[in-house]
Amino acid sequence: MIDIKKATKTFKTKAADIKAVDEVDLHVRQGEIFGVIGYSGAGKSTLIRLLNGLERPTSGDVVISGDTLTSMTRPALRKKRQKVSMIFQHFNLLWSRTVAENISFPLEIAGVPKKEREKRVAELIALVGLTGREDNHPSQLSGGQKQRVGIARALSNRPEVLLCDEATSALDPETTDEVLDLLIRIRDEMDLTIVLITHEMHVIRKICDRGAVMENGKVVETGPIIKLFQNPEHSVTKRFVKDDINDEESALSFEEVKEMFPASKVLKLGFVGSQSRAPIVSQVIKKYNLDLNILSGNIKRTNNESYGHLYVAIEADEEKLGLLGEELAEHDVTVEVEQQ
Numbered sequence: 001m002i003d004i005k006k007a008t009k010t011f012k013t014k015a016a017d018i019k020a021v022d023e024v025d026l027h028v029r030q031g032e033i034f035g036v037i038g039y040s041g042a043g044k045s046t047l048i049r050l051l052n053g054l055e056r057p058t059s060g061d062v063v064i065s066g067d068t069l070t071s072m073t074r075p076a077l078r079k080k081r082q083k084v085s086m087i088f089q090h091f092n093l094l095w096s097r098t099v100a101e102n103i104s105f106p107l108e109i110a111g112v113p114k115k116e117r118e119k120r121v122a123e124l125i126a127l128v129g130l131t132g133r134e135d136n137h138p139s140q141l142s143g144g145q146k147q148r149v150g151i152a153r154a155l156s157n158r159p160e161v162l163l164c165d166e167a168t169s170a171l172d173p174e175t176t177d178e179v180l181d182l183l184i185r186i187r188d189e190m191d192l193t194i195v196l197i198t199h200e201m202h203v204i205r206k207i208c209d210r211g212a213v214m215e216n217g218k219v220v221e222t223g224p225i226i227k228l229f230q231n232p233e234h235s236v237t238k239r240f241v242k243d244d245i246n247d248e249e250s251a252l253s254f255e256e257v258k259e260m261f262p263a264s265k266v267l268k269l270g271f272v273g274s275q276s277r278a279p280i281v282s283q284v285i286k287k288y289n290l291d292l293n294i295l296s297g298n299i300k301r302t303n304n305e306s307y308g309h310l311y312v313a314i315e316a317d318e319e320k321l322g323l324l325g326e327e328l329a330e331h332d333v334t335v336e337v338e339q340q
């Protein structure tokens, strides 16, 4: 659906040439929610501006549903840009216009007749859950409601692609979740392709199907979200995952565990996929008649799977541990014996 082919964007400044995007190759599939994550200055905003045609790559191509943005005429690009819309961190609403008038604005620019505009605006207001707020001004709305107006406005011209630029960064966690749920719903209902940029890993975890990690203008790692979380390879990805998990591993003192359970071994059980919620561990423990103490754990949900780990102290000899490991491995639960 979207193909970014060896795209580079260099800004020439007095001091130096800055490669904000450096030979990026990315493919985004139709109907997926694709997340780009990176720390400040990684090149995310520049990448998203290449996608909406606001910047032209210095070299390389950006292709959206078969149209190469880099070789389109200005009028054709203007038309295409109506199909690639965007929502912003600070909403970018027109403060003198009402909710309905904000949503109607892109339709006016596109020359849609008044009757049709009114019908479309009413549909969109219902879709984003703002019925009754049509005549409010943005200043009368909460942050979450403002972003709903931003989303409705972005959808007015029935876009193929919705770009989200840190769209939830100014919202509290609960409102963030509501807006993310809305994005999932509109993707499902409208078969939209969504690309979002963020520095918040939980946003990626909660709604994205696949993602890319950027550093210094380059994509350093890409893949399905569950893979990025379960098995991060690049140091930047690892940092993001660690921040998200807020890992308690370091809090685990083996001295304390040894004192409490002198005859036990400490195991780290790793989970990925739907079995995380199934009672596999308790079934296997019962089967081998073992004693188990849970020390700490962390199971997280992505948009459609779970992953995480559990530290347990367990009393068992080598043979039983071997059998336990084999049986859990059959259910895709990994077992590591921690050093003591």
Ligand SMILES: Nc1ncnc2c1ncn2[C@@H]1O[C@H](COP(=O)(O)OP(=O)(O)OP(=O)(O)O)[C@@H](O)[C@H]1O
Pocket (backbone or CB within 6 Å): 011, 012, 013, 018, 019, 020, 038, 039, 040, 041, 042, 043, 044, 045, 046, 047
């Ligand atoms: N118009 C410009 N002129 C010169 N340098 C620029 C321009 N736009 C971006 N840059 C530089 O390109 C690099 C990438 O910036 P970009 O804004 O794309 O990163 P980002 O990941 O979106 O960061 P942030 O989250 O802080 O916006 C930075 O070093 C930035 O200073």
